[in-house]
Amino acid sequence: MHQDCIFCKIAAKQLPTQFIYEDEFMVVFPDINPATPVHVLVIPKKHIANLLELQPEDKDLVAHIMMTIPKIVSQLGLSENGFRLVVNTKENGGQTVNHLHWHILGGRFMTWPPG
Numbered sequence: 001m002h003q004d005c006i007f008c009k010i011a012a013k014q015l016p017t018q019f020i021y022e023d024e025f026m027v028v029f030p031d032i033n034p035a036t037p038v039h040v041l042v043i044p045k046k047h048i049a050n051l052l053e054l055q056p057e058d059k060d061l062v063a064h065i066m067m068t069i070p071k072i073v074s075q076l077g078l079s080e081n082g083f084r085l086v087v088n089t090k091e092n093g094g095q096t097v098n099h100l101h102w103h104i105l106g107g108r109f110m111t112w113p114p115g
């Protein structure tokens, strides 16, 4: 648990947040400022600042998260029409919370490339 990390606080249930999914390693919750009709955030409970900070020992954690995302997507009703999975990283990527997270975005058609 990192002091002053909002996502660590959410994972530790110190902030009231409705979890869409939770297990020993990760939680999933709605984005407070949804960019699309369906917009949830997938985070490891472990504090990892961003994708570049992943360590070899995080391999099983990342595999677990990636293998769980299709189940979340299905639960959210996004399997049929699809969705977008995004990991914003550092300044140019538009990362605003320095705790690794995956955005699951869906519920409407999205253009490419992003702005």
Ligand code: 5GP
Pocket (backbone or CB within 6 Å): 006, 017, 029, 030, 031, 032, 033, 034, 041, 087, 088, 094, 095, 096, 097, 098
């Ligand atoms: P980033 O910009 O780092 O890729 O994504 C951070 C996301 O976290 C943003 O989409 C923002 O709306 C969301 N967010 C920031 N603070 C909170 C919060 O306290 N609760 C929830 N549910 N989402 C948050």
Ligand code: ZN
Pocket (backbone or CB within 6 Å): 002, 005, 006, 007, 008, 009, 046, 047, 048, 098, 099
């Ligand atoms: Zn954190």
